Amino acid sequence: MKTAEGRFFSIAADRESLVNCELCPHRCVLKPGSFGQCRVRQGADGGIALPFYGSISSISIDPIEKKPLYHFRPGSSIFSVGFLGCNLHCPFCQNWEISQQTDMAFRSIGPAELIRLAADSGTRAIAYTYSEPLVHIEYLLEAMTEAKKQGLANVLVSNGCILEAPAREILALTDAANIDLKSFSAQTYSQKLGGDLSAVCRFLELAHEMAVHLEVTTLIVTGLNDNKGEIEGIIEFLSTLSPDIPWHLSAYHPAYKWREAATKPGLLQEIKAMVRGRLSYVYVGNIWGEENVTSCTHCGKALVERQGYVISKPNLEFNETTHTYFCAHCGEPAHIYY
Numbered sequence: 001m002k003t004a005e006g007r008f009f010s011i012a013a014d015r016e017s018l019v020n021c022e023l024c025p026h027r028c029v030l031k032p033g034s035f036g037q038c039r040v041r042q043g044a045d046g047g048i049a050l051p052f053y054g055s056i057s058s059i060s061i062d063p064i065e066k067k068p069l070y071h072f073r074p075g076s077s078i079f080s081v082g083f084l085g086c087n088l089h090c091p092f093c094q095n096w097e098i099s100q101q102t103d104m105a106f107r108s109i110g111p112a113e114l115i116r117l118a119a120d121s122g123t124r125a126i127a128y129t130y131s132e133p134l135v136h137i138e139y140l141l142e143a144m145t146e147a148k149k150q151g152l153a154n155v156l157v158s159n160g161c162i163l164e165a166p167a168r169e170i171l172a173l174t175d176a177a178n179i180d181l182k183s184f185s186a187q188t189y190s191q192k193l194g195g196d197l198s199a200v201c202r203f204l205e206l207a208h209e210m211a212v213h214l215e216v217t218t219l220i221v222t223g224l225n226d227n228k229g230e231i232e233g234i235i236e237f238l239s240t241l242s243p244d245i246p247w248h249l250s251a252y253h254p255a256y257k258w259r260e261a262a263t264k265p266g267l268l269q270e271i272k273a274m275v276r277g278r279l280s281y282v283y284v285g286n287i288w289g290e291e292n293v294t295s296c297t298h299c300g301k302a303l304v305e306r307q308g309y310v311i312s313k314p315n316l317e318f319n320e321t322t323h324t325y326f327c328a329h330c331g332e333p334a335h336i337y338y
């Protein structure tokens with residue numbers, strides 16, 4: 001596949017051979033041939049080259065709950081596609097083989113072909129996921145535009161760490177997103193993850209403002225973000241943004257360079273107790289035997305019950321005309337979207 005040209009950069013008048021990438025807060029200064037911190041965007045004469053444009057590391061059809069999205073088309077399947085590279089460097093990354101190196105096997109698939117594959121799969125949605133999709137934003141913008149034409153929903157699973165102008169472009173094409181809020185310490189983001197807390201918070205605010213269906217995930221990592229002060233900061237931020245944003249608490253297991261003990265299951269339950277009354281929907285994940293229920297906020301009946309990826313919908317009804325979900329018991333609209 002041809003090496004595509006990147007957008008989101010500037011050239012300093014007095015240093016014409018250098019390009020400033022303006023996609024994410026790293027603002028890498030790229031010489032011709034050199035790669036940015038994401039390992040996939042490369043300096044070129046007068047611009048940015050994208051040698052990994054269309055390099056797809058994996059494709060699979062997953063339950064939508066695996067993204068995780070619990071309030072968007074529950075019980076459906078989603079065509080899921082992964083790339084290479086990431087602009088963060090989390091030491092506990094569970095997908096480090098594809099996020100922190102670029103020499104894994106991949107298939108070259110253009111955006112139009114990808115959407116054809118997704119449409120042919122029989123699913124009604126496509127997720128950009130596994131490593132960090134946003135460092136391939138030019139590809140995403142093309143694929144998402146085509147997906148819309150084909151009637152597929154676009155789902156973004158991301159670290160949300162990009163600057164506002166590109167964020168607005170991508171969110172305008174996004175139907176649903178699960179965004180990581182990995183910590184509420186600016187120092188942890190910058191020094192341990194190689195990211196920027198304020199950019200992620202702004203991304204979340206924009207997603208909410210732009211009416212993207214938004215869910216948030218926090219991996220509770222032993223020795224990194226498992227202190228109550230930081231957790232409290234996340235709860236405060238999310239509940240101020242909207243108490244109806246579903247928050248996924250995910251248990252960490254040792255991976256990549258982080259060798260601390262796995263998250264104690266009891267801790268996730270303690271955090272759930274801290275949240276009570278401030279966020280309507282909190283779920284725990286990555287724990288054997290987990291059960292997560294979404295109840296009607298009006299009458300309290302169970303709308304969706306989940307045991308791992310086994311889903312039942314005892315009181316959830318769907319109106320085929322309006323494409324809205326409601327509680328079969330009391331008739332109130334459910335905070336679940338299509």
Ligand code: SF4
Nearest residue numbers: 021024027028036038
């Ligand atoms: S997207 Fe990549 S090249 Fe651009 S600023 Fe971020 S890490 Fe650097």
Ligand code: SF4
Nearest residue numbers: 086088090093099159
């Ligand atoms: S943002 Fe996600 S993919 Fe990137 S390094 Fe962190 S955990 Fe891995």
